[in-house]
Amino acid sequence: MTQKARVLFLCVANAARSQMAEALLRHTDPEGYEAFSAGTQPGEVDSRARLALEQLGVSTEGLHSKPLEDFAGQQFDYVITLCDKSAFECSTLPGAGEYIAWDFEDPVSSQQANAYKHCLQQIHERIKMFVLVKSKRERTLSEALSPVTLFKCLADDTRARMTQLLVREGELCVCELTVALEQSQPKISRHLALLRSSGLLEDRRAGQWVYYRLHPQLPAWVGQTLEQVLKAGDPQLTEDSLRLHNMRNRPDRPSLCG
Numbered sequence: 001m002t003q004k005a006r007v008l009f010l011c012v013a014n015a016a017r018s019q020m021a022e023a024l025l026r027h028t029d030p031e032g033y034e035a036f037s038a039g040t041q042p043g044e045v046d047s048r049a050r051l052a053l054e055q056l057g058v059s060t061e062g063l064h065s066k067p068l069e070d071f072a073g074q075q076f077d078y079v080i081t082l083c084d085k086s087a088f089e090c091s092t093l094p095g096a097g098e099y100i101a102w103d104f105e106d107p108v109s110s111q112q113a114n115a116y117k118h119c120l121q122q123i124h125e126r127i128k129m130f131v132l133v134k135s136k137r138e139r140t141l142s143e144a145l146s147p148v149t150l151f152k153c154l155a156d157d158t159r160a161r162m163t164q165l166l167v168r169e170g171e172l173c174v175c176e177l178t179v180a181l182e183q184s185q186p187k188i189s190r191h192l193a194l195l196r197s198s199g200l201l202e203d204r205r206a207g208q209w210v211y212y213r214l215h216p217q218l219p220a221w222v223g224q225t226l227e228q229v230l231k232a233g234d235p236q237l238t239e240d241s242l243r244l245h246n247m248r249n250r251p252d253r254p255s256l257c258g
Contacts, residue, residue, distance in 0.1 A: 014039025014065040016049040017082040027058045052116040130205040171213035180244035
């Protein structure tokens with residue numbers, strides 16, 4: 001993993017479930033993930049949630065309720081909702097590499113004995129499974145994307161140009177690449193599909209648009225190689241970037257919902 005994966009947990013009040021998830025992910029794999037949480041209608045961190053975490057031996061340092069707007073414009077590898085209401089309100093949240101909907105009963109309104117402890121145990125099991133599954137995926141990606149595979153991908157002029165643009169811009173949709181590279185939509189889509197199947201890129205949907213970016217779990221050597229290529233100052237990249245930034249009616253990245 002070239003850098004820690006960024007995960008944003010969402011619920012309505014950002015008082016219990018999303019706070020638990022944030023603290024648990026930091027506790028479970030602090031080397032692999034940066035964990036954050038927010039609410040669509042934030043309040044205060046529930047003292048009973050803090051107590052349940054502390055009894056499990058999980059640090060609650062730094063936990064506080066935050067509005068979703070605090071994270072406007074930020075990119076996350078995963079955005080995970082903890083309740084149906086936040087899942088519905090943020091189903092097309094911009095900035096999410098992968099959107100995941102979980103649903104746990106709110107311990108605040110639960111009639112169950114030891115509701116906070118029970119909720120914490122459920123979220124903890126889900127967090128451990130999440131880390132296990134994602135770690136397996138990363139190992140598979142690292143094994144699949146060999147130096148030979150990377151250089152085959154970049155041996156084609158179109159794929160090399162679009163990869164450089166993606167390294168510079170962060171993420172782009174098909175229409176933007178079509179304008180920047182002055183090539184047809186079917187040809188651009190065909191090359192994007194190849195880069196995605198190789199593990200070099202991933203996509204995310206936002207409304208009618210599909211955006212592509214470098215896969216966040218690329219091996220470190222791949223990211224370093226691409227950054228060095230970008231520093232070479234290819235004149236063709238300058239021309240492609242100019243066409244991109246002069247593009248009319250570029251799709252907007254909408255603001256975070258709330």
